[in-house]
Amino acid sequence: MNNKYKNISVEDKIFYSVINVVMLLSLLAVLIPIIQLVSSSISEPKAVYRGKLC
Amino acid sequence: MKRTLDLQSNIHTKPLKKRILENWDLYLLLIIPVALLLIFSYYPMFGLQIAFRKFNASGGIWGSPWVGLDNFKRLFTTNKIVQVFINTIRISGYQILVEPIVTVTFALMLNAVFSSRYKRLVQTISYMPHFISTVVMVGILRQILNNRIGIYAIVCEQLGINAVDVWSLPEAFPHLFVWSIIWQNLGWNSIIYIAALSSVELELYEAAEIDGASRFKRLLYIDFPTILPTFAVLFILKVGSMMSIGYEQVLLMQTPLNLMYSEIISTYSYKIALEQSSDYSLGTAISLFNSVINLVLIYIANKLSKKISGIGLW
Structure with a gap:
């Protein structure tokens, strides 16, 4: 994969970087609420609000 | 493959009865979806007539009087x-x-x-x-967008912005609804x-x-x-x-x-x-x-x- 990535043009590298960042943001947008949901299910929801698990 | 080609060439060239007899096994498979469609989509449509009746539970659908377009x-x-x-x-x-x-x-x-x-x-x-079920999804949304303890409140606090209660803003509703569905x-x-x-x-x-x-x-x-x-x-x-x-x-x-x-x-x-x-x-x-x-x-x-x-x- 690394060799393949080295052979691509700068324009494509920028394109792939933008895609990766957008995908990472969408990943976080899905994961954060789900993690909060799971945390609230196994812990005290008020503690989760404070960033703790108990 | 040959069967598919045969079927394609037979379309509208032979009468329906002959086509059914020739491909009875395929038509047999159709019975279940057609039955489901009739029972769950077409049969309930009889109930639509209560839009033109003054429905009362004691008379039922057929016993309620007709009122035309009054409703x-x-x-x-x-x-x-x-x-x-x-x-x-x-x-x-x-x-x-x-x-x-x-x-x-x-x-x-x-x-x-x-x-x-x-x-x-x-x-x-x-x-x-x-x-995730709709109820849980709305629960998550309410938690996240809580203007006192939600993630939204924390982000606003970090940015130094006053967190507005979005649930009390009527004009925010379409955005909340559509973007939550997209999410x-x-x-x-x-x-x-x-x-x-x-x-x-x-x-x-x-x-x-x-x-x-x-x-x-x-x-x-x-x-x-x-x-x-x-x-x-x-x-x-x-x-x-x-x-x-x-x-x-x-x-x-x-x-x-x-x-x-x-x-x-x-x-x-x-x-x-x-x-x-x-x-x-x-x-x-x-x-x-x-x-x-x-x-x-x-x-x-x-x-x-x-x-x-x-x-x-x-």
């Missing part, structure tokens, strides 16, 4: 109905315009991810919200586009690459035209259900403060028929009127799509 006259003289229609069109129009664009963009971008492992990870995680169904809805993108012939990419096309150009001139027919079909179907926004989520997100923007046809008919006055006839009249509008819309959308792109459902 529809009542519907159009209700003060709230104009606001309810405007709200429904506002929310569904917003959803129809934004959701497909976001989904197509996501599918195109996902398809362009360089690393296949990262692509699979994003794809799998983006499906997850689809399996929940983005990954799932993109499956069909990703499947369409997988049918692109590799030779096309190779030829474009040799001609010096960048990855963005390949996305624009190969990937995008590939999913256009799928997009058109899904768009027509979406327009056909424009007036039928699911009532569960709206009902769960409604507060007395946002009713001015959140009362839509489905929640209004639900309340009329089952909550406030148990007026089943008026509730059915509202739903029937809604379905007629949907039917007209799907017909117009299909005509337009056929005229513009040559792609239609029928």
